[in-house]
Amino acid sequence: MADRLAGKIALITGGGRGIGAGITQRFVEEGAKVAIVQRTPPSDDIVNDRAVYLHADLSKPQDIASAVAAAAERFGGLDILVNNAGIMFEKTVDEMTEEDWDQMMTINLKAPFLLTKAALPHMRRRGGGSIVNIGSIEGLASNPGHPAYSASKAGVHGFSAAVAVDHGHEGIRCNAIAPGWINSDLSEIYIESMADSARVRKELLAMHPVGRLGEPTDVGKLAVWLASEESSFVTGQVWVIDGGRTKKLPLPVS
Numbered sequence: 324m325a326d327r328l329a330g331k332i333a334l335i336t337g338g339g340r341g342i343g344a345g346i347t348q349r350f351v352e353e354g355a356k357v358a359i360v361q362r363t364p365p366s367d368d369i370v371n372d373r374a375v376y377l378h379a380d381l382s383k384p385q386d387i388a389s390a391v392a393a394a395a396e397r398f399g400g401l402d403i404l405v406n407n408a409g410i411m412f413e414k415t416v417d418e419m420t421e422e423d424w425d426q427m428m429t430i431n432l433k434a435p436f437l438l439t440k441a442a443l444p445h446m447r448r449r450g451g452g453s454i455v456n457i458g459s460i461e462g463l464a465s466n467p468g469h470p471a472y473s474a475s476k477a478g479v480h481g482f483s484a485a486v487a488v489d490h491g492h493e494g495i496r497c498n499a500i501a502p503g504w505i506n507s508d509l510s511e512i513y514i515e516s517m518a519d520s521a522r523v524r525k526e527l528l529a530m531h532p533v534g535r536l537g538e539p540t541d542v543g544k545l546a547v548w549l550a551s552e553e554s555s556f557v558t559g560q561v562w563v564i565d566g567g568r569t570k571k572l573p574l575p576v577s
Contacts, residue, residue, distance in 0.1 A: 327551040329354035332398040334391065336381060336438065337408030338374075339365025341507040342457060345539020346405055346546045347374055353547050358394035361408060381408055381434040382426075391441035401445035403550045406435035407457040409475075413468035424471050431475035432482070439486060443495065451494025453550045456483045457542070458499040460565050476501075480561045487559030496558035498549045503565025504530075505537040532567035 333350050337343035338359035347369060350357050357374040359365055362381070370376050375397060379390035395401045409431045414423060435456055446452030461469055462476030479499055486497040504510065504527060517523045527536060545564055548554050563569060 331402040333403035335405040343407040345543040349543030404442045427471040454497040456499045458501045
């Protein structure tokens with residue numbers, strides 16, 4: 324086991340599945356103790372003596388405050404916060420209700436604010452800390468039908484910069500990661516739901532200069548670096564991890 328996060332205590336929202344599970348895995352491998360905060364229990368293979376599950380509904384402010392307090396009490400403090408949990412749906416502005424918009428902003432943007440607010444005092448007591456917010460390449464551009472999702476992720480990017488500016492003097496850093504297409508159960512279901520899933524899969528691969536799709540642990544590796552002292556002079560940035568997808572200009576095909 325490596326030790327870049329030895330002695331560090333982390334809270335990861337949605338740390339039991341998808342990208343969050345990849346981050347949890349890498350944090351544990353690097354020596355951190357992790358509190359996985361989400362609404363449903365993770366699978367047994369994720370929870371162990373270094374990774375515990377704490378229930379919270381991130382739409383409820385009291386659940387958020389209680390989860391942060393429980394994580395700090397369980398492990399004796401808090402050094403790292405990873406705001407990973409989020410939701411997505413496909414609705415245009417015409418199709419969306421005000422309630423739809425509010426739900427997206429509550430989970431994707433308000434929850435990271437409340438988690439950060441609750442975590443800051445614990446980080447100050449430890450002499451500093453690192454906050455890693457999971458944004459998206461859709462905070463930089465957008466797929467069709469994603470006005471609320473893109474707005475929420477652009478907000479995450481802006482929020483990350485502002486937290487970095489306000490709290491850098493306290494030794495608290497804040498960065499955002501903007502993943503592209505990352506393999507997960509949900510993304511696999513999405514591909515298989517297509518009429519010609521083989522063609523969709525081939526075209527997805529062609530969109531990525533590296534010739535493959537991302538894995539949750541790819542994001543986890545970047546999150547480890549941003550949480551560790553190796554990135555001590557890095558704050559307020561949005562780190563795109565997309566296999567080069569957003570840098571490849573599309574060409575017409577016959």
